[in-house]
Amino acid sequence: MDAREKILDAATELLAGAPAADVSTRAVCEAAGVGAPMLYRLFGDKAGLLAAVVDRGFEQYLASKRAARPSADPVADLKRGWDNHMRFALDHPNHYRLMYSPELTAPPAAAKEAHALLHGVLERCAAAGVLTVPPEAATRVVMAANVGAALSMLTRPEQYPDIRFAARLRDSVIDSLTRTAGEPHDSGPGSAVPAAAATLAARLRAEPPQRLTAVEAALLQQWLGTLADSGEPPA
Numbered sequence: 001m002d003a004r005e006k007i008l009d010a011a012t013e014l015l016a017g018a019p020a021a022d023v024s025t026r027a028v029c030e031a032a033g034v035g036a037p038m039l040y041r042l043f044g045d046k047a048g049l050l051a052a053v054v055d056r057g058f059e060q061y062l063a064s065k066r067a068a069r070p071s072a073d074p075v076a077d078l079k080r081g082w083d084n085h086m087r088f089a090l091d092h093p094n095h096y097r098l099m100y101s102p103e104l105t106a107p108p109a110a111a112k113e114a115h116a117l118l119h120g121v122l123e124r125c126a127a128a129g130v131l132t133v134p135p136e137a138a139t140r141v142v143m144a145a146n147v148g149a150a151l152s153m154l155t156r157p158e159q160y161p162d163i164r165f166a167a168r169l170r171d172s173v174i175d176s177l178t179r180t181a182g183e184p185h186d187s188g189p190g191s192a193v194p195a196a197a198a199t200l201a202a203r204l205r206a207e208p209p210q211r212l213t214a215v216e217a218a219l220l221q222q223w224l225g226t227l228a229d230s231g232e233p234p235a
Helices: 003-017 025-032 036-043 046-067 074-091 093-099 109-127 135-155 164-177 192-206 214-229
Strands: none
Touching: 003 025, 003 036, 003 046, 003 093, 025 036, 025 046, 036 046, 046 074, 046 093, 046 109, 074 093, 074 109, 074 135, 074 164, 093 135, 109 135, 109 192, 135 164, 192 214
16 A cells, blocks of 8 residues: 555544544654655645545545436436435535535535536536526535535534434425426516526537537527526625
8 A cells, every 4th residue: 555545544544533523644644654744745735635535535425426327307316416415424424524624725626526516417407497597506506505404414413403404405495496397487577588598508508509600609608698697686
C-alpha cells in the first residue's frame, strides 16, 4: 500500500471514531506512520486531505447513483434519490458533516458530482413536462432542502427524532416544483409560459434540433431560459 492510501485509510478510521467530524493531521500522520511533509506533499494542506477523505467515502454512494437506470417516472427517481441521500448521510454521519464543514475551503469533487447527478434527474423532469421551474433553480432548491434535512437530523437529533420528517419535507419540496403529467399549468397567473419554456428547453437539450446551427440553438436556449426564469421571484 502506498503512502497516499495509508494516509487516507488512517484519516478515514480516525474520522469514523471522532466525536466531531474532524481529525488532526498529527494524529493521521502517527496512525499512518508517515511524516507531516509527506502528507502535505500529497494533499497540499489539511483541507486537501479532508476533501480527499470525503471523495473517497462518497465514492460507493456516487457509484450507485451513476449506475442507477432511469425509470419511466423521473419524479419517482427524484424521490428515490432524496431517500438514498438521506440514508447515506445517516449511515455515514462524520463523512457527511465533513463534506459541509467550513474547514473545506473548496467543495469536494463528490459535492459537485452529486449536484450534477441531481440536475440530470431534474432535466428529465423538465423534458417530461412535469417541472414547473427551470432545472437549475429546482436543483438548488432540492439540494438545499435535502442537505438541510440531513444536517438537521445529524446535528440536532433530539429535535428531529422522527425519520418521517425527511419524507414529509421531501414530498412538500418536490410537490412545490412539479405537476402531474398532462395537468394544465394552473398554479398561478403567468405560470404557463415559464413552465412550457423550461420543458421545451430541456427537450431541445436532450435532442438538439438538426435544422439549427450551433449559434441559433444557443440563442434559442437563451430565449427559452429568459422565459423560464420569468416565473421565478426576483432575487
